[in-house]
Amino acid sequence: MKEKILHVDGDAFFAACEMARFPMLWNKPLVVGYSIASAMSYEAKKLGVHRAMPIFEVKKTFPHMAIIGTHFELYHMYGDKLSSVLARYTDRIERYSVDECFAILTLSEMNKYGTWENFLLTIKNDVQSTLGITFSFGLADTKVLAKVASKYEKPNGLTYISESNREKVLKKVPIENIWGVGRATAKNLQRIGVKNAYQFVKLSESYVDTYFHKPLAELWHELCGRRIMNLSDSLEIDLAKSFQSMRTFKPATDNKIFIASELSNNVEIVCARMRESDLVTKNISIILKQGEYNVSQIEVVMPNYTNSPSDILNYLESSFDKLFVGGTKYRQTGFVASNLKPRAHIQNDLFNVQNNILENSRGYMSIVDVIHNKFGNSSIGLLSSLNAVNQMNDKKLVDEGKDPYIWNLPLPYLGEIY
Ligand SMILES: [Mg+2]
Secondary structure, eight states: OOEEEEEEEESSHHHHHHHHHOGGGTTSOEEEOSSBOOEEOHHHHHHTOOTTOBHHHHHHHOTTOEEEOOOHHHHHHHHHHHHHHHTTTOSOEEEEETTEEEEEEEHHHHTTTSSHHHHHHHHHHHHHHHHSSOEEEEEESSHHHHHHHHHHTOSSOEEEOOTTTHHHHHHTSBGGGSTTOOHHHHHHHHHTTOOBHHHHHTSOHHHHHHHSOHHHHHHHHHHTTOOOOOSOTTOSOOOOSEEEEEEEEEEEEOOHHHHHHHHHHHHHHHHHHHHHTTEEEEEEEEEEEEETTEEEEEEEEEEEEEOOHHHHHHHHHHHHHHHOOTTOOEEEEEEEEESOEEGGGOOOOTTSHHHHHHHHHHHHHHHHHHHHHHHOTTSSOOGGGHHHHHHHHHHHHHHTTOOHHHHOOOOOOOOOOO
């Protein structure tokens, strides 16, 4: 076959994302949820915590259990990152859920790695080193078999189902564990002596066609290795198509330097999100808002793709001058990056300009990202965003009932980087 279907599935995904943020939780029993356990680490599962267990019960039974609330935005961020790593190897990806993807891998791409197993291992290592959490990988001829494969050795599994090991694998898969086989169907199949996936595929085609409804017959074909199901219609990478940052400030102001600083801060926020997901853009727009219905916006197409705030701000300067009307009081700025593309898909040009732009910013921006992760997003930034960041910090302190004058130590001036 010229192509295979890959299925990737996060291992105890919510718990893993939380552990990646708080490494002291690593390999510890951990429950994620507010009132009930939404998810848990393998260690907590071993102790007997189950899904939907009330948190008060968890606390009572396991007084030393680490319990943490859910952070869906974080999990989606990791999901975005997973697709962006997969996009380095294929552009046919279906995001099935927050921690699951199907993808089509082609024979010609595989040839670069020698074997399907090697190709699979390369992608798995790439995902792991980029995200810092483990996923289980399954590769097979059909979607249903790929699902079986990723589940086969979970957690941290890697299974390739080929013609030669298919029967051996299917013998170990209980019928009720097959994707799409509900409890009632499983019971009916068990009644006719079908206890595992192997016994299921051994039924004859005429039997299947006569006695089973269409979805179950299709499942049978898929388990036999005949592809019925394709990736969801679009066959396009379901990455976020645009990112934006808007912020309202009070009071409204006509101070151009302050407004420019707000915009610069918007740009930094959006660029950080793009880098998180390894995305770049050419299409940017800025928004200045006076009131709900009084909005001005300007769109710019840059000559090259980037996710560096200083590159983008260079292009925005003249547009901002055009858009900004002196003496007008604005109360909100916004920045949108649209038509986002995975960095790995960007073609270089004849004079290497595009590559240089991406590589130049990548070096120092990755250091900025490390500092952000360690010390928070306002720990380092462009001087042009300073006014906005200071005001934001002041507001946070006032909200917490603290006096900004005492608490907000000025950022030390460490010099400028060109
Ligand atoms: Mg999962």
